[in-house]
Amino acid sequence: MKPQDSLSVQLAETLMKRYPHPDNYPFRSWCYPQGFLLQGFIRLYQDTGEACYRDYVLAFAQHHVSPQGALYRFQGNSMDDMMAGSILCWALQQTGEPRYRTACNAILASFSDYPRNRCGGFLHSRRGLSGQMWVDGVFMGGMFLLGYAQYVDDTAGCTEEVIRQLDYIFQCCHKQGGLLYHAWSEDPQTVWANPETGCSSDVWSEGLGWYALILTELVRQLPQTHPAYLRMRQRLTMLLDSLCTLQGSDGLWYQVVDKPRGEDNWTDTSGSAMFTYALAETARLFPEKDTAYRKAAENAMKGLRRRAVRNEKGFIDILHACDGLCVQKSYEDYVHYPQRVNAKEAVAAVLWAAETMERESLSSPHK
Numbered sequence: 001m002k003p004q005d006s007l008s009v010q011l012a013e014t015l016m017k018r019y020p021h022p023d024n025y026p027f028r029s030w031c032y033p034q035g036f037l038l039q040g041f042i043r044l045y046q047d048t049g050e051a052c053y054r055d056y057v058l059a060f061a062q063h064h065v066s067p068q069g070a071l072y073r074f075q076g077n078s079m080d081d082m083m084a085g086s087i088l089c090w091a092l093q094q095t096g097e098p099r100y101r102t103a104c105n106a107i108l109a110s111f112s113d114y115p116r117n118r119c120g121g122f123l124h125s126r127r128g129l130s131g132q133m134w135v136d137g138v139f140m141g142g143m144f145l146l147g148y149a150q151y152v153d154d155t156a157g158c159t160e161e162v163i164r165q166l167d168y169i170f171q172c173c174h175k176q177g178g179l180l181y182h183a184w185s186e187d188p189q190t191v192w193a194n195p196e197t198g199c200s201s202d203v204w205s206e207g208l209g210w211y212a213l214i215l216t217e218l219v220r221q222l223p224q225t226h227p228a229y230l231r232m233r234q235r236l237t238m239l240l241d242s243l244c245t246l247q248g249s250d251g252l253w254y255q256v257v258d259k260p261r262g263e264d265n266w267t268d269t270s271g272s273a274m275f276t277y278a279l280a281e282t283a284r285l286f287p288e289k290d291t292a293y294r295k296a297a298e299n300a301m302k303g304l305r306r307r308a309v310r311n312e313k314g315f316i317d318i319l320h321a322c323d324g325l326c327v328q329k330s331y332e333d334y335v336h337y338p339q340r341v342n343a344k345e346a347v348a349a350v351l352w353a354a355e356t357m358e359r360e361s362l363s364s365p366h367k
Contacts (some may be wrong), residue, residue: 001361003048007308007316008354008362012044012053014316015347022060026344027324030064030073032140033344035084039143040351042090047355047362054094060084061091061100069102076110078125079137082144089147104152107144111161117186121168124183131187134327135180138169139210146217162218163228169211170235175203178239179258182207183327192329200327202334203257205271206345212239212278213352220281237289240282243275244296251303255322256334264335269307270321273349276300280356301357304350321346 003009015037019025022041025034038057045053064072065088075081085107092100115123121133122141142165145158172184181199183192192200215236222229246257252267253275254260276297283293307319323343328334355362 001358003362006354006358006362007305008040008044008351008358009048011308011316011318011347011351011354012041015351016052016056018315021063022056023063030081030084032080032083033348034060035086035143036345037348037351038087040348040355042087043352043355044362047359057087058091058094061088064088065091065099065103067099069099069106071103071106074103074107076107076114077127079122079134079140080125081140082107082110083140085144086147089144089151093151101152104148108148108156108158111141111145117168119168119172119186121165121172121184130185130189132183132185132190132327133169133172134183135169135173135207135211138165139214141165142214143217146214146221150221159218159222162214163232166215166218166232166235173199175199175258177242178235179203179242180208180211192327201330202259202328204325204328204334205253205255205257205268206274206322206325206349207271208239208257209271209274209278209349212236212243213274215239216278216281220285233286236278236282237286240275240279240289240293240296243279244292247296247299248303250306251299251301252307253300255337256331259331262331262335264332266320266335266339267303268321269304269318270343270346270349272300273304273346273353276304276353277349277356280353297357301353304353308350317341318343318347318350 022034022038023029025037038060041053041057088100088103115126117131117133122137124132124134124137142162145162149158173180175181182204183200184198185193219232219236248267250267252272254265255268256262256265259265279293279297283290308316311317319341320339321343322337323340325337
């Protein structure tokens with residue numbers, strides 16, 4: 001496959017035309033969707049060496065950090081707010097500009113008084129979500145913390161915090177076979193929480209996808225000699241082994257992952273793309289898993305390609321995903337939540353999945 005024929009390149013071209021400035025990517029300035037999307041562009045730049053991808057990412061960083069290191073739009077009021085900070089960690093590594101170190105340190109400082117539940121897990125938000133810990137938030141905060149450890153300072157305890165958060169969410173939300181419920185709350189007034197367990201009603205595809213991504217990124221980054229390495233590796237492979245048994249006939253996974261025969265259940269593009277990335281990356285890490293995980297990832301990628309269609313303007317649209325779904329009260333609410341063309345999470349997730357599946361054909365000998 002020629003690079004120009006790859007879905008990742010074509011999708012990136014569509015995105016740069018639709019959103020000439022990355023800060024205009026939905027849904028508001030400085031939030032997790034830009035961080036998630038731009039991490040895909042970072043991976044494309046690492047594969048190809050094409051300056052346009054690097055420039056696109058750095059345009060976001062430059063827009064949000066003043067020459068003195070002051071942050072524009074960052075508030076630190078939710079885990080969602082932390083995710084975009086991962087882009088600044090990479091910008092520091094790329095440019096060496098001190099302003100990005102100052103900005104990253106300011107984001108890290110916001111974790112120091114961030115509210116936690118009684119287990120030690122970060123609440124999803126400082127306001128309005130009393131006692132609630134979501135799997136989404138473990139990814140959002142974890143991506144910044146791993147970026148800080150990788151590019152800024154690996155002695156600041158950030159990796160250890162990610163491990164703790166993954167332990168907390170597993171202890172509170174694990175259902176079976178590595179599958180996690182969407183969220184857990186210690187507040188008995190939370191309307192979606194099971195009164196006995198505190199868990200939400202179901203294993204939601206995209207929520208489990210966030211968990212699969214951050215667990216994959218941690219295992220990739222963690223030294224094999226680390227005391228938590230085997231535990232995290234085992235949880236990752238347990239999850240992916242389960243996903244291999246739950247894959248739909250179209251190669252994708254259902255909105256409620258472990259109820260494929262449930263009434264009105266449907267295969268979700270966003271979570272499926274996240275699982276595809278996790279499977280492909282983990283196949284590279286562990287040769288004994290390569291055959292099974294790569295087969296599942298390849299089947300999933302075929303399904304994802306069918307969900308990526310060109311519209312009348314020549315742009316790629318991503319179909320069959322929800323946009324901005326929060327924790328729901330029931331199975332029925334999850335499966336009947338409206339689908340939207342170009343849901344912001346799904347578009348970025350497909351970029352991640354396409355990049356990892358096309359990496360060998362994208363790699364430039366001149367990068």
